[in-house]
Amino acid sequence: MTDEPGKGPDKTQLEQREGGTQDPSLDVVAAGGAQTREVIGERQGMFGAHDSGDTSGYGGLRRPVELPGASTPPYGGWMDDVAGAIATATRDQGIEAAVEKVIVHRGEITFFIRREHLLAVAKLLRDDEALRFELLSGVSGVHYPGDTGRELHAVYHLLSMTHNRRIRLEVTAPDGDPHIPSVCATYPTADWHERETFDFFGIIFDGHPALTRIEMPDDWPGHPQRKDYPLGGIPVEYKGGTIPPPDQRRSYN
Amino acid sequence: MGIEEKLPSGVLLTTVEGVAGYMRKASFWPATFGLACCAIEMMTTGGPKYDLARFGMEVFRASPRQADLMIVAGRVSQKMAPVLRQIYDQMPDPKWVLAMGVCASSGGMFNNYAVVQGVDHVVPVDMYLPGCPPRPEMLIDAILKLHDQVQHTKLGVNRLAEIEAQEESALNALPTSQMKGLLR
Numbered sequence: 098m099t100d101e102p103g104k105g106p107d108k109t110q111l112e113q114r115e116g117g118t119q120d121p122s123l124d125v126v127a128a129g130g131a132q133t134r135e136v137i138g139e140r141q142g143m144f145g146a147h148d149s150g151d152t153s154g155y156g157g158l159r160r161p162v163e164l165p166g167a168s169t170p171p172y173g174g175w176m177d178d179v180a181g182a183i184a185t186a187t188r189d190q191g192i193e194a195a196v197e198k199v200i201v202h203r204g205e206i207t208f209f210i211r212r213e214h215l216l217a218v219a220k221l222l223r224d225d226e227a228l229r230f231e232l233l234s235g236v237s238g239v240h241y242p243g244d245t246g247r248e249l250h251a252v253y254h255l256l257s258m259t260h261n262r263r264i265r266l267e268v269t270a271p272d273g274d275p276h277i278p279s280v281c282a283t284y285p286t287a288d289w290h291e292r293e294t295f296d297f298f299g300i301i302f303d304g305h306p307a308l309t310r311i312e313m314p315d316d317w318p319g320h321p322q323r324k325d326y327p328l329g330g331i332p333v334e335y336k337g338g339t340i341p342p343p344d345q346r347r348s349y350n
Numbered sequence: 351m352g353i354e355e356k357l358p359s360g361v362l363l364t365t366v367e368g369v370a371g372y373m374r375k376a377s378f379w380p381a382t383f384g385l386a387c388c389a390i391e392m393m394t395t396g397g398p399k400y401d402l403a404r405f406g407m408e409v410f411r412a413s414p415r416q417a418d419l420m421i422v423a424g425r426v427s428q429k430m431a432p433v434l435r436q437i438y439d440q441m442p443d444p445k446w447v448l449a450m451g452v453c454a455s456s457g458g459m460f461n462n463y464a465v466v467q468g469v470d471h472v473v474p475v476d477m478y479l480p481g482c483p484p485r486p487e488m489l490i491d492a493i494l495k496l497h498d499q500v501q502h503t504k505l506g507v508n509r510l511a512e513i514e515a516q517e518e519s520a521l522n523a524l525p526t527s528q529m530k531g532l533l534r
Contacts, residue, residue, distance in 0.1 A: 314429045321463065329463030333456075334527035342461055 133166035138243025162243060167198035175262055176206045182227035183208065183218075192217055207265040212277050215268055219283040222255060222266075230255040230264065233280070236290035238298035240323045248272040249300050253280070253287075270300060279305035297322035367508070371501040374418070374444065378497065381417035382410040383437065386424025388451040388483040395486040405493065414440040419496070420473070421489075425453035426466040438473045446476045446500065448492060451483050458482060 140160045143153035171177050180199055187195045195214035200207045210218050222230045232255065239250040247269035256263050270277050279302035280287045291302040292311040299320035302308055310317060319326055330342030340346075354363060384392055396402045396410060411417040414437045426434055438447065449469050452458035455478045457467035469475060476499065479492040504512050 312429075317428075327463070330461035331457075331467050333461065334525075336526065336529040336531055339527065 134163040135166045136161045136163050137241055138162040162241075164241075164244075165200050165202040168201040170199075172199065172201045172206060175260070176201060179206065179228065179262060179264060180208075182225060183222070186221045186225050186228070187214075187218070190217060190221070205263070205265060207267050209267050209269070212268050212270060215266075215280065216278050216283070218266070219253075219280045223283055228257065229259040230257045230262075232256040232258060233284035233286050233290075236280075236287050236294050238294040238300055238322065240298055242324045244269075246271050249275050249298055251277050251294060251300055275299055276301050276303050278303050279308075281305055296320065299323065367503070367505045368501075370505060371503055374503075375497040375500040376406055378405070378407055378419055378493075378500065379409060379411050379417050380407055380419045380421050381414045381437065381441065382412055383420055383434070384423045385426060385430065386451075386453065388423035388454070391483045391486055391489060392421055392423045392450065395489045400486040400490060402490070402493075405490075405497065407493065414438075415442060417441050418444070419446045419448060421448045421450050422454040422469045422473075422475075423450045423483075425458065425460050426469050426472065427464055428466060431466050431472050434469065435472050444503075446496060447473050448477045448479060448496060449475045450479050450489060450492070452480055453482075455480065 138161070140158075140162050141156075142158055143155040145162075170180065172180060183196060184193075187193055192214045195211055195218050197209040197211050200209070208218075222228050234254045234256055237252045237254075239252060241248055241250065249270045249272060251268045251270070253266040253268070254263065255266065268277050275298075277300055279291055281291065281302075281304070288306065289311060291305055292308060294300050295302060295305075295308050296310045296312050297320055309315065313321065328342070328344040330344065332342060332345075333340045357363070384390075394400060396408055402408050407419075414420070418441070420438060420441065422434065438445070447469070449455045453460060453465070454469045455475075457465055459482070461467070466472060477492050477496045479488060481488050484492075503509065
């Protein structure tokens with residue numbers, strides 16, 4: 098019932114945004130930034146929760162879950178230098194297939210790296226003269242349950258202090274085979290970050306020196322930051338009234 | 351009539367329980383156990399404005415072996431629960447626990463998998479202090495009420511009888527789920 102009004106404006110907005118990319122007057126960074134969008138699912142309600150009641154009054158809302166699609170060069174400014182240096186270095190090593198796609202979104206550049214080539218790419222990112230990404234500022238995980246075949250993403254933020262540039266690497270793994278090589282040998286700082294990502298998302302970093310839980314208790318079952326992990330909780334009783342835990346309350350959808 | 355009237359002036363009589371209770375409550379050292387935002391209020395309470403030193407409690411012991419009172423200030427996560435229990439076990443008897451704030455008392459707003467739903471699952475609690483977080487005045491009030499409890503704690507066989515009576519009344523108390531009436 099509420100599907101049509103919820104969907105209608107979204108679609109037109111999407112088309113308008115996509116139409117805008119054809120405008121040649123946009124500057125280079127924006128031309129790289131606003132491109133096709135990849136729809137990986139549909140979000141229902143205000144917060145996209147399926148297991149609990151949406152009390153916000155926006156329970157009928159339907160919105161597509163979109164990720165920015167691949168960008169085409171030129172990306173603009175120094176991003177082309179970095180992309181070019183990565184392309185040259187990977188070609189020299191015979192791993193042209195390492196970079197799956199490049200996304201420039203909101204002025205930031207993300208390289209999607211195939212996981213079998215992550216170690217080689219990390220090494221050349223650190224050592225190549227034109228790249229020199231000395232600092233790995235963090236490893237994070239993301240869970241996209243709707244992104245079939247690439248549900249788990251590991252995100253690496255890199256900083257080059259030599260050139261004052263920041264880039265992002267993203268590596269995907271399917272839920273059924275959650276293995277990604279560990280970059281600890283290249284960036285020792287990844288040690289605890291990878292343990293945390295393993296703890297919360299269940300991504301197994303192959304080659305990590307001691308991949309154990311770091312935040313949750315050692316004997317904890319499951320990985321709590323996955324979207325399908327239940328919130329838990331106990332019913333609260335007070336003077337004859339019982340309030341069920343948050344994920345078992347009645348739905349307002 | 352009694353022995354009191356035969357005493358010279360300047361001599362007071364009391365009980366051993368009274369003196370022991372007075373000494374215990376007048377030198378009541380809390381252990382540092384700040385876990386969340388309640389800890390900020392707890393630190394404020396020890397500061398110059400609210401001045402817990404008025405009650406001989408300004409020294410928050412970093413070592414549980416020298417502390418009498420554990421103020422659990424904040425939500426206790428499942429991972430912190432064994433640590434909390436160990437600190438409690440390291441405190442010498444007699445010892446007291448004050449659950450500061452709703453999170454320590456009942457889990458509060460954190461009704462989820464990660465947080466212990468009330469620190470009384472892990473250690474026995476002598477005083478529950480509601481509030482999110484409670485103001486320093488509320489903490490001082492809870493501490494003074496606990497002082498009163500400590501002052502009137504009995505000794506020896508009387509203490510055993512007191513524990514039995516408290517347990518009896520707790521077992522006979524009506525569970526919250528069976529209480530009826532307005533939600534207040």
